[in-house]
Amino acid sequence: DIAMTQSPDSLAVSLGERATINCKSSQSVLFRSNDKNYLAWYQQKSGQPPKLLIYWASTRESGVPGRFSGSGSGTDFSLTISSLQAEDVAIYYCQQYYSSPWTFGQGTKVEI
Amino acid sequence: EVQLVESGGDLVQPGRSLRLSCATSGFTFTRYAMHWVRQAPGKGLEWVSSVDWNSGYMGYADSVKGRFSISRDNAKNSLYLQMNSLRPEDTALYYCAGGRNQQLYFFNIWGRGTLVNVSS
Numbered sequence: 001d002i003a004m005t006q007s008p009d010s011l012a013v014s015l016g017e018r019a020t021i022n023c024k025s026s027q028s029v030l031f032r033s034n035d036k037n038y039l040a041w042y043q044q045k046s047g048q049p050p051k052l053l054i055y056w057a058s059t060r061e062s063g064v065p066g067r068f069s070g071s072g073s074g075t076d077f078s079l080t081i082s083s084l085q086a087e088d089v090a091i092y093y094c095q096q097y098y099s100s101p102w103t104f105g106q107g108t109k110v111e112i
Numbered sequence: 113e114v115q116l117v118e119s120g121g122d123l124v125q126p127g128r129s130l131r132l133s134c135a136t137s138g139f140t141f142t143r144y145a146m147h148w149v150r151q152a153p154g155k156g157l158e159w160v161s162s163v164d165w166n167s168g169y170m171g172y173a174d175s176v177k178g179r180f181s182i183s184r185d186n187a188k189n190s191l192y193l194q195m196n197s198l199r200p201e202d203t204a205l206y207y208c209a210g211g212r213n214q215q216l217y218f219f220n221i222w223g224r225g226t227l228v229n230v231s232s
């Protein structure tokens with residue numbers, strides 16, 4: 001199984017500041033034949049189901065604010081919130097879908 | 113409005129069975145692969161099982177393989193999870209999720225979950 005490790009486990013960011021979450025996979029999730037990274041990011045607010053933010057490592061899901069962006073390739077990825085808003089307080093998870101079983105990172109808690 | 117509503121969660125003794133259901137509306141069900149993802153209390157997310165749009169493919173996590181069975185009824189726009197030989201470590205909130213454009217990889221839409229508690 002591909003293990004996903006996120007860092008940090010939690011971070012506190014001031015309103016309007018940048019927040020960056022890292023995700024590292026135990027093996028590459030880049031599929032060479034189509035040059036796509038099989039990685040997604042989710043946001044889970046307290047008491048709510050997860051919400052898809054990013055897929056293919058950098059494609060924003062419809063309706064997701066532009067302050068959320070994904071980057072990286074191979075084994076190292078990042079989710080960046082360019083200007084943190086109060087409504088962004090949540091736990092964020094990365095997920096690989098390169099090979100089954102699909103696996104998630106342990107989550108990163110973002111606070112103000 | 114897209115809706116996925118899970119039901120069937122309950123307190124059940126180890127070794128017993130349970131069947132979860134997910135009733136959907138507001139989208140074309142056959143355009144979505146469907147999934148179950150669970151979350152143990154206070155823990156992270158764990159993929160459980162997936163089925164493609166016409167039930168030609170079904171996949172399971174090793175932790176549930178041979179015990180759980182996923183199915184869907186496209187005429188009823190519904191997804192199911194038959195859970196047998198339940199164990200305490202199966203205790204979790206079970207989410208129904210859908211992958212748009214029949215893709216099996218990631219989860220575009222989610223329900224609010226149904227709670228399964230396996231305890232004697």
